[in-house]
Amino acid sequence: MTAIKHALQRDIFTPNDERLLSIVNVCKAGKKKKNCFLCATVTTERPVQVKVVKVKKSDKGDFYKRQIAWALRDLAVVDAKDAIKENPEFDLHFEKIYKWVASSTAEKNAFISCIWKLNQRYLRKKIDFVNVSSQLLEELPKVTEESVPSGENQSVTGGDEESVDEYQELNAREEQDIEIMMEGCEYAISNAEAFAEKLSRELQVLDGANIQSIMASEKQVNILMKLLDEALKEVDQIELKLSSYEEMLQSVKEQMDQISESNHLIHLSNTNNVKLLSEIEFLVNHMDLAKGHIKALQQGDLTSSHGIEACTNAADALLQCMNVALRPGHDMLLAVKQQQKQFSELRELFAKRLANHLNNVFVQQGHDQSSNLAQHSIELTLPNHHPLHRDLLRYAKLMEWLKSTDYAIYEGLTRNYMDYLSRLYEREIKDFFEVAKIKMTGTTKESKKFATLPRKESAVKQETESLHGSSGKLTGSTSSLNKLSVQSSGNRRSQSSSLLDMGNMSTSDLDVADRTKFDKIFEQVLSELEPLCLAEQDFISKFFKLQQHQSMSGTMTEAEDLDGVTLSRQHNSGTPLPVSSERDMIRQMMIKIFRCIEPDLSSLIALGDKIDSFNSLYMLVKMSHHVWTAQNVDPASFLSTTLGNVLVTVKRNFDKCISNQIRQMEEVKISKKSKVGILPFVAEFEEFAGLAESIFKNAERRGDLDKAYTKLIRGVFVNVEKVANESQKTPRDVVMMENFHHIFATLSRLKISCLEAEKKEAKQKYTDHLQSYVIYSLGQPLEKLNHFFEGVEARVAQGIREEEVSYQLAFNKQELRKVIKEYPGKEVKKGLDNLYKKVDKHLCEEENLLQVVWHSMQDEFIRQYKHFEGLIARCYPGSGITMEFTIQDILDYCSSIAQSH
Numbered sequence: 001m002t003a004i005k006h007a008l009q010r011d012i013f014t015p016n017d018e019r020l021l022s023i024v025n026v027c028k029a030g031k032k033k034k035n036c037f038l039c040a041t042v043t044t045e046r047p048v049q050v051k052v053v054k055v056k057k058s059d060k061g062d063f064y065k066r067q068i069a070w071a072l073r074d075l076a077v078v079d080a081k082d083a084i085k086e087n088p089e090f091d092l093h094f095e096k097i098y099k100w101v102a103s104s105t106a107e108k109n110a111f112i113s114c115i116w117k118l119n120q121r122y123l124r125k126k127i128d129f130v131n132v133s134s135q136l137l138e139e140l141p142k143v144t145e146e147s148v149p150s151g152e153n154q155s156v157t158g159g160d161e162e163s164v165d166e167y168q169e170l171n172a173r174e175e176q177d178i179e180i181m182m183e184g185c186e187y188a189i190s191n192a193e194a195f196a197e198k199l200s201r202e203l204q205v206l207d208g209a210n211i212q213s214i215m216a217s218e219k220q221v222n223i224l225m226k227l228l229d230e231a232l233k234e235v236d237q238i239e240l241k242l243s244s245y246e247e248m249l250q251s252v253k254e255q256m257d258q259i260s261e262s263n264h265l266i267h268l269s270n271t272n273n274v275k276l277l278s279e280i281e282f283l284v285n286h287m288d289l290a291k292g293h294i295k296a297l298q299q300g301d302l303t304s305s306h307g308i309e310a311c312t313n314a315a316d317a318l319l320q321c322m323n324v325a326l327r328p329g330h331d332m333l334l335a336v337k338q339q340q341k342q343f344s345e346l347r348e349l350f351a352k353r354l355a356n357h358l359n360n361v362f363v364q365q366g367h368d369q370s371s372n373l374a375q376h377s378i379e380l381t382l383p384n385h386h387p388l389h390r391d392l393l394r395y396a397k398l399m400e401w402l403k404s405t406d407y408a409i410y411e412g413l414t415r416n417y418m419d420y421l422s423r424l425y426e427r428e429i430k431d432f433f434e435v436a437k438i439k440m441t442g443t444t445k446e447s448k449k450f451a452t453l454p455r456k457e458s459a460v461k462q463e464t465e466s467l468h469g470s471s472g473k474l475t476g477s478t479s480s481l482n483k484l485s486v487q488s489s490g491n492r493r494s495q496s497s498s499l500l501d502m503g504n505m506s507t508s509d510l511d512v513a514d515r516t517k518f519d520k521i522f523e524q525v526l527s528e529l530e531p532l533c534l535a536e537q538d539f540i541s542k543f544f545k546l547q548q549h550q551s552m553s554g555t556m557t558e559a560e561d562l563d564g565v566t567l568s569r570q571h572n573s574g575t576p577l578p579v580s581s582e583r584d585m586i587r588q589m590m591i592k593i594f595r596c597i598e599p600d601l602s603s604l605i606a607l608g609d610k611i612d613s614f615n616s617l618y619m620l621v622k623m624s625h626h627v628w629t630a631q632n633v634d635p636a637s638f639l640s641t642t643l644g645n646v647l648v649t650v651k652r653n654f655d656k657c658i659s660n661q662i663r664q665m666e667e668v669k670i671s672k673k674s675k676v677g678i679l680p681f682v683a684e685f686e687e688f689a690g691l692a693e694s695i696f697k698n699a700e701r702r703g704d705l706d707k708a709y710t711k712l713i714r715g716v717f718v719n720v721e722k723v724a725n726e727s728q729k730t731p732r733d734v735v736m737m738e739n740f741h742h743i744f745a746t747l748s749r750l751k752i753s754c755l756e757a758e759k760k761e762a763k764q765k766y767t768d769h770l771q772s773y774v775i776y777s778l779g780q781p782l783e784k785l786n787h788f789f790e791g792v793e794a795r796v797a798q799g800i801r802e803e804e805v806s807y808q809l810a811f812n813k814q815e816l817r818k819v820i821k822e823y824p825g826k827e828v829k830k831g832l833d834n835l836y837k838k839v840d841k842h843l844c845e846e847e848n849l850l851q852v853v854w855h856s857m858q859d860e861f862i863r864q865y866k867h868f869e870g871l872i873a874r875c876y877p878g879s880g881i882t883m884e885f886t887i888q889d890i891l892d893y894c895s896s897i898a899q900s901h
Contacts, residue, residue, distance in 0.1 A: 001107075008037070011064060012055060013041055018051075021041060023038070023107075025107060026100040028101070029099035030099070037064075039052070040115060050122050051070065052070045052092070072119070076127065076128065078116075079091040080112060080129070080130065087105065088101050088105050283333075286321065289317060292310075297349065318347060322344075322405070354402060358413055382428060382532050393542060410544075422595060432525075433600045440518055440608060440611060515691075518611070519622070526626045526643075536590070586638075605619055616654040625699070625700060626643055654704065658712060678846050686742070686746045689747075693750055720739045720740065730842055740769070747762065770852075777835060784823075788819045792805055803875065811875075816872070816876065825889050829893040832861075861894075865887060
């Protein structure tokens, strides 16, 4: 290791003016063994720089090269890993941590000891030595370069430090002192002993002078001690005076402390008095009820407006006194407890007085309203409750006070009001509906029972007893259709005229007047009920101080979806539902007060439906309009919900009316020996459509009518074809042609937009069956001629040329002339006359299609004539064969026959 040290000093450090102090052979921890040397060096020039240099042997030869150097001042921590056990590993913390493994523990300890000594000597910053044995860290004497005597080297402990002090230069001051001293002794260099002896004598002289100086100063010391003794005496006297002054000040301090404490107690007393006064004023101002208010609560007049106002003001003042927010501790005061007790007694007393008075008002108002029922019994009007509401609204503020102070009494008043008013409204509404039923049926109360009979029975009685002018409505009752189905078939013409007369009767002025009267009565009923319910609901909200515009969460069941509008059906039972909001409370009160409206209104609707099933059309339109109006005002109100429930019933009756008409179509039977004509249900559909269009004009529920139209027209189409197939007397084509012509005419006149497709279909069916009937009928007058030319066309179809057909034995010219001679003009006219008579028997008079059919037959006959002439010209060219009558003859024949009949 010594040889390596000298080689490194010579090759690497001497050229850089550095001295190598310590060396250790190391390799990096945890990696492949690549040895290198860590060297501790110092520079030979001042200022001294201490470095740690890493030296590595070159790969190309045996010489060493300097790889990296760190300044010792950058070293922060030296970690020896273990201070007790021998461990060759150690870490040096520069800008990052370098982990090393020494070749031996001795080299590591020597290197760490050298670093510690260099740190102690040259660095101000102390390096942290971790896990290093205390034996290595021996303290060096802290000396500076200035304190070293001239010509002497500074020594350090330890073998390595001796090498550090082998050479120590003198500073400039030391050199100057030595030169001055040696100039005074020229022989100092030649005779060192004489120079030393001279220096010794001079030192002795200096010591003697020092001793004499000390002895001369003893007298001065004695004088100084005397002065100090006198000063101490003066200090004692001053201390005595200060003690006396302190005693005097102590008494003054005690007096001032007493005065301060007294001032504090006075201030505290004043503060407490102010606070007490504030508390008393608070209690007096907020818990003192005026005598006038107390008198009003105890004896105030609740009948006059002035007395009610005084009671209201007194009740508000009492409520403010009771609701005052007491401060902590107030409730423990006896006066406060007494006041609270007095307030409670006044509240209970006034609440009972108010409840008794209002109960009496409810009863009295109910009696007053009952006495006015007689004048309304003959008119279709409901009594006006505005005076009752006006009188009770004077107590609205008192009810609000009662609601906030004594809710039990408030609830009792609410129940009593509902009981009294429900009985009153029940009597008024029942009488009102009785009058409405009487006006609808046109009977007295004694004959009211007859007015509620089913429509089938009442129609028979009306026909026999002549109570109503329009008894045999074709569309409104089932008895009319039953009569039609059992009529005898012996006299078809009389039956047709009877049907026509009945159709005229169904649209007579008397029948229209009956339905118009029902419509007006029903509208008046709804118009009377609507303001009554709205006024009562508004009064309940104002009088009982309930909010009308909160979200309603009551018990409902979803009703039928009518034309996309979902209505809500409420359980109008006598058992009150749980009240979850003030809005629910209003609804529950309205349900109990007007519990009779929905049953009575349903009963009235049932009566109207029994009188005439077509009344359901009027009721559906009117009810829909009122429901729509009520929902726009308040969708969740009692009126809106109740009318919505009734609208469901009306819609069911309307659907039942439609279903009954379809069922009646299916049950219609015709006579086997008489011609059919216009079927009854076709005429019924015409009447229904005309009536419905007049009723549903600008109505909200047009969609329901359109659906009914679709069902009815489909039923009409299906049953017309069914009857036509079953007809034995009248040809199928005639039944189809006449009825679909009637349907087409009806739809064209009424212009129903939803039935445009059905109108086109009816026209097409009418046209098709007209053409079919004409072709079928015309094949008979020239039957042999038709058969002959059918044979000619068959031969041509088989491939025989047209000009060669005359050479066929069965179709030669002689055979053709023979067939033509069988149909002279006289015979043709006779055949057409018979055909006209036959068509006249087939067709009915109501539809008046005879001339239309006859004209179509004339055109078809001419078309056949031209067809025969063409076949003769093509198949028998040059033969000169022609028909024995011309087209003009045909026109004359048809015109003459039509005029003669």
